[in-house]
Amino acid sequence: MAAYNTIEDLPETPMLRKITILSSIGIMVDGYTLTVFSYALLYLIKAMNLSSYQISIMGISSIFGVFIGSIIFGKIADLYGRRYIYIYDLVIVSIFLFLTGLSTNYVIFSIFQFLVGIGIGADYPISSSIQAEFSPKKVRGRYLLINIFSFSIGSILFLTISIPLVLFTGINAWRFMYMIGAIFPLIVVYSRKKIPESPYWIEYRYGKEAGEKSKEEIEKDTGLKINKIPKLEKGSTKISDIFKGKYLVYSIFIAIAWFSYNLVSYGIWTYSPLIFSTEIASHYADLYVVFTGMAESVPVIIGFLIAIYYVERLGRKPLLLLGFLGSFITLTIFFFVNMYMVVGLLMTFSAFGMVHLFDNIGPSPMTYAYPVELFPTRIRGTAMGFATSISKVGSIVAVFSFPIIDSLYGLKIVIICFAVFELIGFLITLKFAPETKNKSLR
Numbered sequence: 001m002a003a004y005n006t007i008e009d010l011p012e013t014p015m016l017r018k019i020t021i022l023s024s025i026g027i028m029v030d031g032y033t034l035t036v037f038s039y040a041l042l043y044l045i046k047a048m049n050l051s052s053y054q055i056s057i058m059g060i061s062s063i064f065g066v067f068i069g070s071i072i073f074g075k076i077a078d079l080y081g082r083r084y085i086y087i088y089d090l091v092i093v094s095i096f097l098f099l100t101g102l103s104t105n106y107v108i109f110s111i112f113q114f115l116v117g118i119g120i121g122a123d124y125p126i127s128s129s130i131q132a133e134f135s136p137k138k139v140r141g142r143y144l145l146i147n148i149f150s151f152s153i154g155s156i157l158f159l160t161i162s163i164p165l166v167l168f169t170g171i172n173a174w175r176f177m178y179m180i181g182a183i184f185p186l187i188v189v190y191s192r193k194k195i196p197e198s199p200y201w202i203e204y205r206y207g208k209e210a211g212e213k214s215k216e217e218i219e220k221d222t223g224l225k226i227n228k229i230p231k232l233e234k235g236s237t238k239i240s241d242i243f244k245g246k247y248l249v250y251s252i253f254i255a256i257a258w259f260s261y262n263l264v265s266y267g268i269w270t271y272s273p274l275i276f277s278t279e280i281a282s283h284y285a286d287l288y289v290v291f292t293g294m295a296e297s298v299p300v301i302i303g304f305l306i307a308i309y310y311v312e313r314l315g316r317k318p319l320l321l322l323g324f325l326g327s328f329i330t331l332t333i334f335f336f337v338n339m340y341m342v343v344g345l346l347m348t349f350s351a352f353g354m355v356h357l358f359d360n361i362g363p364s365p366m367t368y369a370y371p372v373e374l375f376p377t378r379i380r381g382t383a384m385g386f387a388t389s390i391s392k393v394g395s396i397v398a399v400f401s402f403p404i405i406d407s408l409y410g411l412k413i414v415i416i417c418f419a420v421f422e423l424i425g426f427l428i429t430l431k432f433a434p435e436t437k438n439k440s441l442r
Contacts, residue, residue, distance in 0.1 A: 002224055002225065003224075003225035003226075003227060004224060004225065004226055004227065005227050005228070006226065006227065006228055006229060006230045006440075007134075007136075007199060007215070007218065007226050007229055007230070008136055008137040008140075008230055008440055008441065009136060009137075010136050010222065010224055010226065011136065011224075012136065012139060013222045013224070015134070015218070015221050015222050016134060016135060016136075016143065018191070018195075019130060019131060019134050019195060020131065020143050020146055020147065021188075022127075022188050022191055022192050022195065023127035023128070023130055023131045023147055024127075024146065024147050024149075024150035024153075025090065025150070025184065025185065025187070025188045026089065026090055026093070026119075026120060026123030026124070026127050026185070027123070027124070027127065027147055027148055027150045027151045027154070028150040028151065028153050028154035028157070028184070029090070029093055029097075029120060029123075029154060029181070029184060029185055030066070030120045030123075030124075030151055030154065031150065031151035031152055031153065031154025031155045031158075032154035032155065032157060032158045032181050032184070033062055033097070033113075033116060033117075033120065033154075033181065034062075034155070034266070034269060035154065035155040035158045035159065035269070036158050036162075036174075036177045036178060036181060037058070037059060037062070037113075038269060039158075039159075039162055039174075039177070040173075040174035040177050040178070041055065041058075041059075043171055043172075043173055043174040044058070044106075044109075044174055046171065047171055047172075047174070048105060048106055048109075050106060052403050052404065052407065054106045055403060056399065056400045056403060056404070057106065057110055058106050058109055058110050058113065059399040059400070060395075060396045060399050060400050061109075061110035061111070061113040061114045061117065062113040062114065062116050062117035062120070063117060063266070063392050063395045063396050063399060064114060064117060064392070064396060065113065065114040065115060065116060065117020065118045065119075065120070065121060066117040066118075066120050066121035066124070066388065066389075066392045066395075067117075067121065067388075067389045067392040067393065067396070068117070068118060068121060068389075069089075069117060069118035069119065069120065069121020069122045070121035070122070070124050070125055070384075070385040070386075070388035070389045070392070071121075071385045071386060071388075071389040072121075072122075072385070073085055073089070073121065073122035073125065073126065073381075073385065074124075074125035074126075074381040074382050074383070074384055074385015074386065074388070075237075075239060075381065075382045075385060076381075077125055077126045077129060077381030077382075077385075078201075078237040078378060078379060078380065078381040078382050079237055081197055081198075081201055081202075081205070082126050082129055082130050082133075082197065082198050082201060082381065083195065083196070083197040083198075085122055085126050086123075086126045086127065086130060086192055086195065087189065087192045087193050088189070089119045089120075089122040089123045089126065090119060090123065090185035090186070090188065090189055090192075091119075091185070091186070091189060092115065092116075092118060092119030092122075093116055093119035093120055093123075093182075093185045094182045094183075094184075094185040094186050095182070096112045096113070096115040096116040096119070097112075097116055097178055097179070097181045097182040097185070098178070098179050098182035099112045100112040100113055100116065100178040101174075101175040101176065101177070101178035101179035101182075102175070102179075119185075121385075121388065121389075121392075124384065124385070124388045125380075125381045125382075125384035125385040125388060126381060127147065128144065128147065128368065128371070128372045128384050129198065129201075129372055129380050129381050129384060130195070130198055131143060131144055131147050131372075132144060132372040132373065132380070132441060133198040133199070133200045133201070133377070133380075133441065134198070137438055137439065137440055137441070138312065138438065139312060140373070141311040141312055141316060141369055141373075141436075141437065142308055142311055142312055144365070144368060144369040144372070144373075145304065145307055145308050145311055145365040145368075145369060146308065147368065148364060148365050148368040148369070149304045149308070149365070151364075152297060152300045152301065152304065152360070155269075155297060155300075156294065156297050156301075157184075158177065158181070159294045159297070160294075161177070161180055162177060165177060165180075196214065196217045196218065196221070197214060198214075198377075199211055199214040199215050199217075199218060199229050200229065200230075200232065200377040200441065201377060202214040203229050203232060204232050204377045204378055211229050215228075215229060230440050230441060230442065231442065232376065232377050232378075232442055233376035233377070233378060233442040234378075235376070235378050235379075236378065237378050237379055237382065238379075239382055239386070241378070241379050241382075242375065242379055242382055242383045242386055247374075247375065247379075247383075249432055250374045250375065250383075250432075250434075251383065251386065251387075252428075252432065253370075253428055253429070253432035253433055254367060254370050254371050254374070254387045255386070255387060255390040255391075256424065256425070256428045257320070257324075257363065257367055257370075257425045257428050257429055257433070258363075258367040258387055258388075258390060258391035258394070259390050259391055259393060259394035259421075260324075260363075260394065260421040260422065260424045260425035260428075261324075261359060261363035261364065261367055261391070261394070261421075261425055262391040262392065262394035262395045262398070263394035263395070263397055263398045263418070263421050264327065264331075264355065264359070264398070264418045264421055264422060265359055265363075265364065265395075265398075266394070266395040266398040266399055267398035267399070267402045267414065267418060268352050268355065268356075268418075295349070295353075296349065296352065296353060296356065298353070299353040299354065299356045299357035299360070300356045300357075300360050301360075302357060302360075303323075303356065303357045303358065303359065303360025303361045303364075304360045304361075304364075304365065306361050307319055307360065307361050307362070307365045307366075308365075311365070311369075311437075312437065315435045315436075315437040316366050316369060316370060316373075316433075316435060316436055316437060317429065317433045317434070317435050319361055319362045319365075319366060320362040320363060320366040320367075320429050320433060321362065321426060321429055321430060322358070322361055322362050323358045323359055323360070323361045323362015323363045323364075323366070324358075324362055324363055324422050324423070324425040324426035324429060325358075325422075325426050326354075326357070326358030326361070326362075327354075327355045327358040327359050327363075327422040328419055328422035328423045328426060330351060330354040330355050330358065331351070331355060331415055331416075331418050331419035331422060332416075332419050333351075334347075334351035334415055335412060335415045335416045335419060338411070338412045338415065339412065348411075351415075355418075363425060367387070367391065369436075370387075370433070370436065371383045371384040371386075371387040371388075372384055373436040373439060373441070374434070374436060376441070376442040377441065377442065380441075394421075402414060405417070
């Protein structure tokens with residue numbers, strides 16, 4: 001039996017690939033949920049006679065749920081373990097996605113979507129912690145990026161499903177969009193039961209003897225010998241610990257960087273279907289918008305593939321800087337072009353596509369990977385929960401304010417606001433971001 005010094009030195013195994021798939025489903029459902037609202041909105045406006053205020057409330061409801069769920073369950077994961085929440089959080093998501101499809105008004109819709117968000121929010125810190133704690137350090141970044149890439153897979157999955165729904169189910173298409181989405185979380189619940197508790201958390205909480213037993217479980221599953229678990233950092237699991245010493249700088253960096261990225265990303269993703277639909281005068285406008293969304297996913301996929309290829313070669317920080325800077329330059333050019341000429345659908349689509357490309361080379365995957373690599377086992381879930389919750393504040397600001405700013409001042413002002421936040425992300429990364437490539441977890 002081949003022997004390895006620590007769990008971080010293991011090769012890539014079938015167990016690692018299984019954990020990656022199971023940990024990616026919650027993020028995939030988040031991508032599905034965001035995208036389904038963007039397109040369901042085209043029907044909901046007519047079906048429920050919605051005002052701009054009601055649209056904003058509905059848009060932020062699931063995001064606010066993620067805000068609450070991530071910060072609460074991230075803390076719980078550090079206190080009581082990752083595994084049990086990991087098994088059952090997607091059941092909550094499935095139940096309330098299905099009930100969303102039965103909503104009769106915007107209040108009921110918003111309540112169900114808030115509860116969907118609670119389940120998704122729980123999954124962010126727990127799945128990312130499990131992924132990091134079972135991944136060899138030489139490929140950990142790549143596997144964490146595959147996790148967050150599943151957000152885009154969820155978007156593409158929805159767009160594919162939506163084509164026959166748009167064609168054949170009419171005004172009730174939005175109901176089927178949500179109800180079909182309820183199936184996917186249930187697929188992995190049984191398989192998640194077979195994943196062992198994190199050996200890092202076991203050893204931190206219960207000591208070396210318990211950690212040794214956990215290590216033996218992994219040896220049995222992988223058929224590989226592990227000499228020891230890496231030395232873990234001692235200390236408490238208080239929320240305040242993520243604001244002490246060097247962790248205060250890390251918390252400021254990741255909170256501002258992720259907030260800035262999400263404000264731009266959610267602003268574009270949530271309302272671009274409405275923007276495009278107003279530009280297309282056709283009986284099949286809704287279907288054209290779906291295909292536009294699928295085309296918009298192409299630069300997202302290209303960006304992620306570039307990030308996955310280079311994350312272990314160049315590191316996290318260079319890609320994060322490149323992503324923020326590229327998006328800032330794109331949006332700035334688009335703003336000035338927009339000032340001096342009439343900008344049509346093709347130019348708007350191209351500009352948003354370039355932003356998606358750069359954001360998915362850097363900010364999208366790196367802001368997800370950084371928290372679980374920067375913080376130790378004792379506060380890893382808490383830190384990821386905090387970072388996720390702050391990022392969702394950016395999402396809420398974007399979803400709530402975008403239609404209001406757009407209606408009052410036009411798209412040009414929205415674009416320059418987005419450019420400013422991309423610049424903020426670049427500057428905070430340049431000043432405070434460390435490099436975590438090949439860094440051991442503690």
